[in-house]
Every structure is written in structure tokens, then in C-alpha cells.
Amino acid sequence: MLGATTTGPSTAERVRSACMRADNANLAIDGRDPVITSLHHLRPNGEMILAVPTDTHDDTDTPHRSRTGLPAVLELTDHAPLALREPVRSLVWLRGDLRPVPASLLRPMAAAVAAEHPYPALLDVGHTTSLMRLTLGSAVVADSSGAAPVDVESLLAAEPDPFWEMETSWLEHLDSDHPDLLAQLSRRLPPSLRQGRVRPLGIDRYGIRLRIEGEHADNDVRLGFTTRVDDVVSLGRALRVLAGCPFLNGLRARG
Structure with missing residues (x-):
């Protein structure tokens, strides 16, 4: 991880x-x-x-x-x-x-x-x-x-992740509307993985998973939040902090 x-x-x-x-x-x-x-x-x-x-x-x-x-x-x-x-x-x-x-x-x-x-x-x-x-x-x-x-x-x-129902809309929103945030997150990856296409794979109360689609293989990486989150506001804040953009707005998925 x-x-x-x-x-x-x-x-x-x-x-x-x-x-x-x-x-x-x-x-x-x-x-x-x-x-x-x-x-x-x-x-x-x-x-x-x-x-x-x-x-x-x-x-x-x-x-x-x-x-x-x-x-x-x-x-x-x-x-x-x-x-x-x-x-x-x-x-x-x-x-x-x-x-x-x-x-x-x-x-x-x-x-x-x-x-x-x-x-x-x-x-x-x-x-x-x-x-x-x-x-x-x-x-x-x-x-x-x-x-x-x-x-x-x-x-x-155990309980399912509290964000499982909204995960699809969040990932679609990140993928289509926030390439800037994905670029920031990709800076946390090892240099060997930064050449591939970075896509959001999953998000939960503990962090975000990224799929790096390389020329010959795919790699999955988890980036963890500093603390576990329990609501939408905390989730958006944790994701911005993880990306190093604490003041980036508009991360909540529409609809």
C-alpha cells in the first residue's frame, strides 16, 4: 500500500x-x-x-x-x-x-x-x-x-462501506471533471507507475484506489486517508488533503 x-x-x-x-x-x-x-x-x-x-x-x-x-x-x-x-x-x-x-x-x-x-x-x-x-x-x-x-x-x-451507493457517481465525477486532482494524486505514485494512464478504481472510507493502465500491464494502488471518514463532507476533505489541494472545490459528485 x-x-x-x-x-x-x-x-x-x-x-x-x-x-x-x-x-x-x-x-x-x-x-x-x-x-x-x-x-x-x-x-x-x-x-x-x-x-x-x-x-x-x-x-x-x-x-x-x-x-x-x-x-x-x-x-x-x-x-x-x-x-x-x-x-x-x-x-x-x-x-x-x-x-x-x-x-x-x-x-x-x-x-x-x-x-x-x-x-x-x-x-x-x-x-x-x-x-x-x-x-x-x-x-x-x-x-x-x-x-x-x-x-x-x-x-x-462487518458492515458494507457507507459510500458504496454513491461510489459510481464519485468516480465518474473524478474521472471526467477532475483530471487536475488525478494528476495530483499520481504524484504520490512511484516513478515507474507514472507513465501509465491513471484512473480512479474505487473509493471508500479509508482511501482511494487507483488503476494505472500501463502499456503492458495494469497496476492497482491504494492511497490511504489520514483518518477514517464517515460522511460525505469528510470524504471530500480527505480526498483534497490527500491530493495536496486542501482548497480545491467542487469535488462532490453531481446528482
Whole structure:
């Protein structure tokens, strides 16, 4: 980590944030073709609630399978908000036992999930979509720095980054409207990396990640804030200080 004065997000926080950002995921069920899920929500009891096509639910809804569960792996892909040469920022694999949510409990479960986060996919529950429960046993995240496991207890105790919903607009704003700030940030990079194209890759409460697209390879670098930030005003201030431009205005993304 270059230029960092704070630690980055924990492995558990990275997984939680990736789960919130990923639009769709691949559900691999033992002995079946992968299924695309339109919702993946981790509840406090360690169950990942998944929205799947109704025929997938029906295919696993037998008394024996409902009791014992089916071995399954959910693969989530965290894509960069910007159009980068390599768009994948990280991959997350969640392994556990899969059970269908009984038809009589679909509406109550959908309401419980909506109370925690109002996913649009919940509107299709009971029509073209059903819900399943993946009881987690293990989790692994992999990115350009390598792969790391996280235990379920740590995952449940962690929170997604508070800026995950606004990250896309911030990065687009930096990339299109603030080449001056990116140029300032690039001065903190080693000389060997300053020849490539510097793009904003991610931003969170601990710092900003940059993607340096070189002629032959890409490199990802994290620049850490001096302190962890918890609100938008502090985030903008920390980014300006990191760039060495404490009086630079207009960093808040429009819209």
C-alpha cells in the first residue's frame, strides 16, 4: 500500500461491500447448471437470501432437500464503475447449504428483506421469482492483491462501506471533471507507475484506489486517508488533503 496512513477495509468489509454492489451473481448448485440470481442479501442470522427464477426454486423444493439443503456456491463479481481495460475489481465466493423458502413464507421473507434494503427484485417475488436461503459456511474474496478467506462470524459483524451507493457517481465525477486532482494524486505514485494512464478504481472510507493502465500491464494502488471518514463532507476533505489541494472545490459528485 503506497502513501497510506490508515488501514484499508477488512476482508469482511470488502465482502460485504462487494455483495451490495454486485447486480447479479452466479449460483452453482451441485449437479445443475449455474443460475443467475437477481438478489443476494445477507441477514443477521447468517443466511444469504437469494432471488432465483421460480423453476429453480421448484426443482429443489422437496421435503428431503428442504431439510438437509444442497451444497451450493454463490459467485459475485464486483465490476469497476468506469469502463476500464480490465473491469473486474474482485470476485467473491460464498459457500453453504441451499434451501428453498416455502411458498407460504415468500411474502413474509420478502417483506423482512425489504425492511433491511428495498431491492427492486423483490417486486417479482411470487410471480417469476422465488426466494432461496443459502446458509453460509465459508467466504473467500480475490482481487489483484491475492485471495483471502473470511469466517462467517466476522462477515456478520462487518458492515458494507457507507459510500458504496454513491461510489459510481464519485468516480465518474473524478474521472471526467477532475483530471487536475488525478494528476495530483499520481504524484504520490512511484516513478515507474507514472507513465501509465491513471484512473480512479474505487473509493471508500479509508482511501482511494487507483488503476494505472500501463502499456503492458495494469497496476492497482491504494492511497490511504489520514483518518477514517464517515460522511460525505469528510470524504471530500480527505480526498483534497490527500491530493495536496486542501482548497480545491467542487469535488462532490453531481446528482
